[in-house]
Each structure stands twice: as C-alpha cells, then as structure tokens.
Amino acid sequence: MNMCFVTHKVRKGDGQGRVNYEVILEALRQGHYVYIIASELSDELAQHERVIWKKIAVEGWPTELLRNQIFAIRASLWLTILRNRIDLTIVNGFTAYVRSDINCIHFVHSAWLRSKYHPIVERKSLSSFYQYIYTRLNRSLERMAMKRTRTIVAVSEQVKHELKGDAHIEGNRIAVIRNGVDLEEFYPRHVDRRELHLSEQQLYAMFAGDLRSSRKNLDTVLKALVSVPEIHLLVLGNTKGSLYPQMAADLGLGERVQFLGYRTDMATWMSAADLFVFPSRYEPFALVLLEAMAVGLPVVASSNCGAVELLTNKAAIIINDPDDSDALADALLRCAADRRQLKQMGEEARRLACQHSWSAMAAQYLQLIQETALHKAVPLPES
Known part of the structure; x- marks a missing residue:
C-alpha cells in the first residue's frame, strides 16, 4: 500500500511527532511505501528507501498562525499532485484543505476555546487576543478537516468526548488509540x-x-x-x-x-x-x-x-x-x-x-489503516 502522512513533524522528542514516527516505522516494517508531507523528518526515516519526503519549509514566517496556513496550502498542492499514487491519506487535525482518510486528533480547539482556562478568560492582553484568534480559527478549520475525513482517531476518551460534545462529531466515526511510551528509555533504574x-x-x-x-x-x-x-x-x-x-x-x-x-x-x-x-x-x-x-x-x-x-x-x-x-x-x-x-x-x-508501548500503539494504528483501506470504496458524504 502507498500511504501518505501529512503532519508538521515526524521525529522523536515531540509528542505528536513521536506518534507519527512510530506509526510510519511500523508501516515500513510491514512493507508499505510511505509518502511524508512534513516540515521536519527524522534522519533515519528520511534515508529509508521506501520513504518519499516532500518537505514544506515554513521557517521565516513570523507567527504560527501564518506558518500553519502556508503549510496547509502547500500540503494541499502536494496531495493534489500525488493523488493518483496514494492509496490512503493520514493527517493530524488541520494540516491541509483537501480530503483525507484518517484524521488523528491530539488537541481539540473547540474544547479549548470554551475552557475557563483559555488565556483570553484569564487576562486581556495582546498575547491572549492572538491566542484567541488562533484558537477560534483553528476550531473552524479543524471542524472542516474532520468533516472531510473518513475516520477520526482520538488520543483519549476525553478527546472523544470533546469531539462529540464540542466539535459535534458522530461517535461511530471516532476510534480511540492512546499514545505509547518508550519502555526502553523510560524504566525503573537506580540513580546515584x-x-x-x-x-x-x-x-x-x-x-x-x-x-x-x-x-x-x-x-x-x-x-x-x-x-x-x-x-x-x-x-x-x-x-x-x-x-x-x-x-x-x-x-x-x-x-x-x-x-x-x-x-x-x-x-x-x-x-x-x-x-x-x-x-x-x-x-x-x-x-x-x-x-x-x-x-x-x-x-x-x-x-x-x-x-x-x-x-x-x-x-x-x-x-x-x-x-x-x-x-x-x-x-x-x-x-x-x-x-x-x-x-x-x-x-x-x-x-x-507497560501495557502502552509504542509498538502496541503503532499496531493499533496499522490495523485501523488497513480496515479503512478496505472500506475506502464507500464514497464519503458531501460536506
């Protein structure tokens, strides 16, 4: 299978980036070819013979709001160019303006916007106003992205609850796959x-x-x-x-x-x-x-x-x-x-x-990817 991941980072040392890294690694172990549209990619994946990386450079743009928009526009262009070569597309939240097959949600902007802990509630300042605009725009873009996907992955039951209650997503479209942990790096040891x-x-x-x-x-x-x-x-x-x-x-x-x-x-x-x-x-x-x-x-x-x-x-x-x-x-x-x-x-x-290793998490993602590929013949409803 030729699958494409659209995300900002694919590397260790980053929460969402580490999830992408482990899922792609498992996909390669199973013999799949992987297209990656990202700004950052770990060296070992960039050098893999079955990885095709389309790098989107966004450094130089002054705010994250602008960087995300530039990324989404360029990612959409790449997906349009590559659509005949790709069997399945996996994205993270709002990362492109085109349809996807699986959307993995690590943060729900709809829920954060209504939270009493959002910076705009705690204090009124230029910084909190920017964060308000950023969250409000991402809420709309995130909802649009989720309407244009087949399956949504939530990283916790809490996120699934927020997607249903705040983003108004049907529960039967949401699968919960929790993040994993590197049990070879994080383990009990004696430290002097x-x-x-x-x-x-x-x-x-x-x-x-x-x-x-x-x-x-x-x-x-x-x-x-x-x-x-x-x-x-x-x-x-x-x-x-x-x-x-x-x-x-x-x-x-x-x-x-x-x-x-x-x-x-x-x-x-x-x-x-x-x-x-x-x-x-x-x-x-x-x-x-x-x-x-x-x-x-x-x-x-x-x-x-x-x-x-x-x-x-x-x-x-x-x-x-x-x-x-x-x-x-x-x-x-x-x-x-x-x-x-x-x-x-x-x-x-x-x-x-120990019940939540990265390998166990990645195996769940690959099973979902394979199930989604089998059902892809069913057309998505018009948004």
Whole structure:
C-alpha cells in the first residue's frame, strides 16, 4: 500500500511527532511505501528507501498562525499532485484543505476555546487576543478537516468526548488509540542522587512542562508546596520568559524548588524523583504522565489530563479541581506520610504503563489503516 502522512513533524522528542514516527516505522516494517508531507523528518526515516519526503519549509514566517496556513496550502498542492499514487491519506487535525482518510486528533480547539482556562478568560492582553484568534480559527478549520475525513482517531476518551460534545462529531466515526511510551528509555533504574547534587534522604516531587504556559499549572503546585515542607520539587522545562522562578522565590520556596531547565536526559531525572505531580488545567493526553509511570513514579494529577484514564487509585491520586491548592497539598502530604505505599504506587504505575508501548500503539494504528483501506470504496458524504 502507498500511504501518505501529512503532519508538521515526524521525529522523536515531540509528542505528536513521536506518534507519527512510530506509526510510519511500523508501516515500513510491514512493507508499505510511505509518502511524508512534513516540515521536519527524522534522519533515519528520511534515508529509508521506501520513504518519499516532500518537505514544506515554513521557517521565516513570523507567527504560527501564518506558518500553519502556508503549510496547509502547500500540503494541499502536494496531495493534489500525488493523488493518483496514494492509496490512503493520514493527517493530524488541520494540516491541509483537501480530503483525507484518517484524521488523528491530539488537541481539540473547540474544547479549548470554551475552557475557563483559555488565556483570553484569564487576562486581556495582546498575547491572549492572538491566542484567541488562533484558537477560534483553528476550531473552524479543524471542524472542516474532520468533516472531510473518513475516520477520526482520538488520543483519549476525553478527546472523544470533546469531539462529540464540542466539535459535534458522530461517535461511530471516532476510534480511540492512546499514545505509547518508550519502555526502553523510560524504566525503573537506580540513580546515584549525589551525582545530580541531590540528597539521598530528601523526598522529591517532579514537574515537567512548558513553563511559559499557565495551562500546565505550575503555579498551583508552588502554592500547594508551601504547606508541604517535607517535599522538595524538581522542575524540568525552559525557564526563559517564565514567571515561575520569581514566584517560587516570592513564596519562600527558593531552597526547595530546583529549576533544571530543558533536559534531554528526562528519564534519568525522573528516576531520581519519588513522585510526579502534574495538575494540568487542560491536557488531551499528557505523554509526560505516561513516561513518569513507566519510570515507576506514582502520580498526582488532575482529572483534566486524558492520560489519567490509564491510572487507578493504586497508582495515583487524582484531584478534580486543578486550581484547588489545598486539595493538591493534601495529596502531597498523603504521599509524604507513607514512603512504603509510595513505592507500591510506583510499581503499579509501571505495570500499567507497560501495557502502552509504542509498538502496541503503532499496531493499533496499522490495523485501523488497513480496515479503512478496505472500506475506502464507500464514497464519503458531501460536506
């Protein structure tokens, strides 16, 4: 089969890009030929003899809004040129103006626009107005793209619920395939904390995410930490332009919170921690939660993260309101009170994560691709 993937990135180190990478790798293992329309492609795939890459360069355009439009226009032109060579087309959200066979949804702009946590609700500024315009336009374009596809993949039941309720997509058109995790990179291991300049006796929680975004909700973690002196916090993420280092200092947490910056050795730092805290205000999946589980970390998270569907109360403490710093502090105190139970929770988290390898996820995608190809003879309804 000749299949075509239309997406911005296909590489490790990127959530959606990693999903594309693993699915394409599995397609190649099964002997298929793959056309890739993307701006970025990993070297090993670019050099594969059965990969044809049509690169769309978008650097130089000043905003993501413009870059996405340029990408979609050029991708549509390539799909028109290649249509007689392609058996099946797989896209990610709005990436082209033409029809597709499978559309994989990792973020629902309709749901984000109505969220009380959208930046336009929290504050009125030039930046939040731009994000409002960006989200509103993508909501319309995303809905158009989903009307012009045969099958929709949601990365969680949460996303499926949002697609039905906010984007008005029929449930029978939606398949749920959750993201996977690299079990060879993220696994329980012993780390000598002294080499990382950490205390062997101290209890460490970890947070990882975009430190410029209030959506990830580090502010509530810092507020909760004030009431939990037993726990120190390791924060992974680029601090450039972030308000959180100053916030930690203002709360008197300067000695208990370590901002480690962007790290490529995340699995090592996760292995040095005792638990993972991630009360995101809105997260369609949250791959980082699954990675923490795979390392063997118990999780404290909000119910707004799609990945909590994979967890049980034996592996995690889930809070309903991500802004409730008292509830989060109580959850952290419960973790600090019983290290033996914390260890058992981590073991259960690892067991659950092992059910969601990248290879298992990719196999589900390829089965769906094959089923969709068999039914492609049925014409799509006119939009």
